[in-house]
Amino acid sequence: MLKISKLHKSYPIGDSSLHVLKGIDLSVESGEMVAIMGSSGSGKSTLLNIIGMLDEADEGEYILDNVPIKNLTEKKAAIYRNKFLGFIFQSFNLINYKNALDNVALPLYYQGLKRKERIEKGLFHLEKVGLKDWAEHLPNELSGGQKQRVAIARALAANPKLLLADEPTGALDTKTSHEIMDFIQTLNDEGKTILMVTHEEDIASMCKRIVRLKDGVIMEDAFVEQVRASQYV
Amino acid sequence: MRFLLERDTWQEVFDSLGKNKLRTGLTMVGVWWGILLLIALLGSARGIENSFNRLFGSFATNSVFVWAQSTSKPFKGFQEGRQVQLKISDAKKIEENVEGIEFVVPRNQSQALVVRNFLSGTFGVNGDYPLLDQVQKKKMIRGRFINQTDIDDNRKVVVISEEIYKQLFEKDAEMIGEYIQLNGMNFKVVGMFETGNANMGPSSDMHIPFTTFQQIYNMGENIGWMMITGKPEYNISQIETDAKLILRNLNKVHPKDNRAFGSFNLGKEFAKITGFLSGMQFLTWFVGIATLFAGVFAIGNILLITVKERTKEIGVRRALGATPFEIKRQVILEAIFITLIAGLLGIITGGSLLILVDKLAGQGPDAVLVNASVPISVVLVSLVILVVLGTLIGLIPAFKATSVKPIDALREE
Numbered sequence: 171m172l173k174i175s176k177l178h179k180s181y182p183i184g185d186s187s188l189h190v191l192k193g194i195d196l197s198v199e200s201g202e203m204v205a206i207m208g209s210s211g212s213g214k215s216t217l218l219n220i221i222g223m224l225d226e227a228d229e230g231e232y233i234l235d236n237v238p239i240k241n242l243t244e245k246k247a248a249i250y251r252n253k254f255l256g257f258i259f260q261s262f263n264l265i266n267y268k269n270a271l272d273n274v275a276l277p278l279y280y281q282g283l284k285r286k287e288r289i290e291k292g293l294f295h296l297e298k299v300g301l302k303d304w305a306e307h308l309p310n311e312l313s314g315g316q317k318q319r320v321a322i323a324r325a326l327a328a329n330p331k332l333l334l335a336d337e338p339t340g341a342l343d344t345k346t347s348h349e350i351m352d353f354i355q356t357l358n359d360e361g362k363t364i365l366m367v368t369h370e371e372d373i374a375s376m377c378k379r380i381v382r383l384k385d386g387v388i389m390e391d392a393f394v395e396q397v398r399a400s401q402y403v
Numbered sequence: 404m405r406f407l408l409e410r411d412t413w414q415e416v417f418d419s420l421g422k423n424k425l426r427t428g429l430t431m432v433g434v435w436w437g438i439l440l441l442i443a444l445l446g447s448a449r450g451i452e453n454s455f456n457r458l459f460g461s462f463a464t465n466s467v468f469v470w471a472q473s474t475s476k477p478f479k480g481f482q483e484g485r486q487v488q489l490k491i492s493d494a495k496k497i498e499e500n501v502e503g504i505e506f507v508v509p510r511n512q513s514q515a516l517v518v519r520n521f522l523s524g525t526f527g528v529n530g531d532y533p534l535l536d537q538v539q540k541k542k543m544i545r546g547r548f549i550n551q552t553d554i555d556d557n558r559k560v561v562v563i564s565e566e567i568y569k570q571l572f573e574k575d576a577e578m579i580g581e582y583i584q585l586n587g588m589n590f591k592v593v594g595m596f597e598t599g600n601a602n603m604g605p606s607s608d609m610h611i612p613f614t615t616f617q618q619i620y621n622m623g624e625n626i627g628w629m630m631i632t633g634k635p636e637y638n639i640s641q642i643e644t645d646a647k648l649i650l651r652n653l654n655k656v657h658p659k660d661n662r663a664f665g666s667f668n669l670g671k672e673f674a675k676i677t678g679f680l681s682g683m684q685f686l687t688w689f690v691g692i693a694t695l696f697a698g699v700f701a702i703g704n705i706l707l708i709t710v711k712e713r714t715k716e717i718g719v720r721r722a723l724g725a726t727p728f729e730i731k732r733q734v735i736l737e738a739i740f741i742t743l744i745a746g747l748l749g750i751i752t753g754g755s756l757l758i759l760v761d762k763l764a765g766q767g768p769d770a771v772l773v774n775a776s777v778p779i780s781v782v783l784v785s786l787v788i789l790v791v792l793g794t795l796i797g798l799i800p801a802f803k804a805t806s807v808k809p810i811d812a813l814r815e816e
Binding site: 265 | 410411418419422626715716718719720721722723724725726727729730805808809810813
């Protein structure tokens with residue numbers, strides 16, 4: 171599904187450069203649910219951004235679904251992102267002047283789908299996150315948990331192969347966090363591959379595999395006993 | 404271009420512009436004002452031009468008036484300061500010898516005390532040929548102008564202006580066939596003309612046959628002045644020079660004596676006014692287009708700010724799969740849309756303003772602006788200019804929008 175080898179990335183800071191990723195090797199199979207952990211500055215977000223094709227590695231190989239990802243033009247990256255990836259952000263990143271349905275349907279718009287089809291699919295995914303009745307509401311009329319569910323519906327809308335979540339529960343309280351995690355686990359049960367960055371141990375323990383980063387290298391990569399979020403809900 | 408017909412494209416435009424209605428509105432003011440100015444000024448300039456044309460419409464504009472004065476140089480035994488007298492034969496000679504002449508109309512004028520019953524007044528009286536009507540069109544309200552029979556028979560008939568009628572006749576009284584006294588002689592009124600807007604030369608209150616004038620004022624062959632009209636394809640200044648040269652020759656005046664014959668070149672004056680009008684039109688275009696530019700730049704500026712504010716949103720869109728081209732296209736479309744809507748509003752208000760001006764200042768014979776309007780071609784041209792400017796100015800924020808990498812855009816708070 172996803173294979174990364176000898177990945178390096180550094181950022182220029184003034185005259186010197188900061189070596190953020192120092193040779194990452196990682197492979198993820200279809201249907202996995204992986205948490206990438208690490209303190210801030212460990213390079214976990216950079217890794218996620220490279221996987222998300224929002225950033226490009228300096229060195230190393232990245233193969234996603236048998237497609238080597240390198241030397242991407244902006245246009246090609248956009249098409250790949252649309253086709254392969256779904257993003258869930260910490261701060262939801264909903265477009266605040268579009269209602270929930272339009273937000274969910276936005277990736278479909280960039281896929282070039284007809285309006286009717288978009289509405290149909292958008293409503294289907296909103297129903298899946300349990301917010302069909304909120305389709306006409308603007309993001310600022312929704313609670314944090316609802317916003318994140320809309321964002322998840324949006325990430326699912328284009329039917330991506332891989333879901334990337336950057337601290338999906340970072341802006342939510344514990345109860346809502348567990349609700350969201352329960353939902354993400356359900357998605358994983360249905361076969362979606364999920365990669366998430368978090369620094370919360372209890373959230374990470376709800377995944378099936380934990381990859382710990384420190385100073386740009388993988389310290390630990392272990393499969394764990396998944397804690398079901400449903401027991402807290 | 405198919406995307407232009409899609410509802411979603413426009414939905415996106417409306418959504419993002421409608422997000423901040425006040426700002427969008429204020430942004431549009433600049434372009435709106437520019438187009439309004441362009442339309443209103445161009446329309447007014449045209450109105451002034453039309454009113455000038457109406458004013459001069461009664462004159463053959465390719466004309467020069469020539470009269471005699473006193474010499475400034477001694478010549479052939481004559482002292483300087485001799486009063487020169489124009490004769491009918493001079494007019495004939497000019498007509499025969501100068502190239503490009505259409506008419507030469509000899510004229511006489513004087514003042515006369517006009518009496519009718521108990522009313523009287525002093526008015527200018529002209530001795531004229533029927534030909535005058537060709538050079539300086541008289542708008543006859545009643546009756547006719549002087550004709551050839553009047554000339555041949557030295558008839559005592561008079562054509563009066565509306566002004567005289569108002570002073571000498573009771574309201575609504577019939578004037579045709581009535582008699583008025585000129586310096587004690589009875590003249591039959593045969594016609595009445597509308598007092599013109601523009602009066603070139605001496606005031607023309609009354610016209611009597613040229614021959615009658617000769618007789619009653621003992622003019623003999625002398626004439627007061629003449630109007631020379633050139634054929635349209637000939638240069639009136641050249642005709643003026645040629646005619647004066649012949650006159651100097653015939654009247655034994657020094658060839659370089661510039662004072663002996665005075666003249667007023669209507670063609671030249673008319674050209675000056677035409678030049679002034681085209682200057683005004685140029686200025687209008689300049690001011691209008693410049694204001695338009697300022698307005699369009701304001702739109703570009705605001706869109707730049709909008710794009711900056713929407714950095715994160717654009718980042719999200721790109722993460723969701725929007726290509727840079729799609730983002731750019733959207734921003735440019737917004738730019739064109741605002742410019743075009745503002746422009747259309749400007750055209751509508753400008754047009755309404757012109758209609759209002761026409762109602763207020765465009766009616767009646769003394770109107771300053773006649774049919775103040777803008778041809779549809781100008782409207783279309785300005786719309787095309789707007790679209791072009793909108794596209795060009797939209798390019799700046801469009802490139803700005805995609806210059807930030809999506810990763811940086813997403814980090815933006």
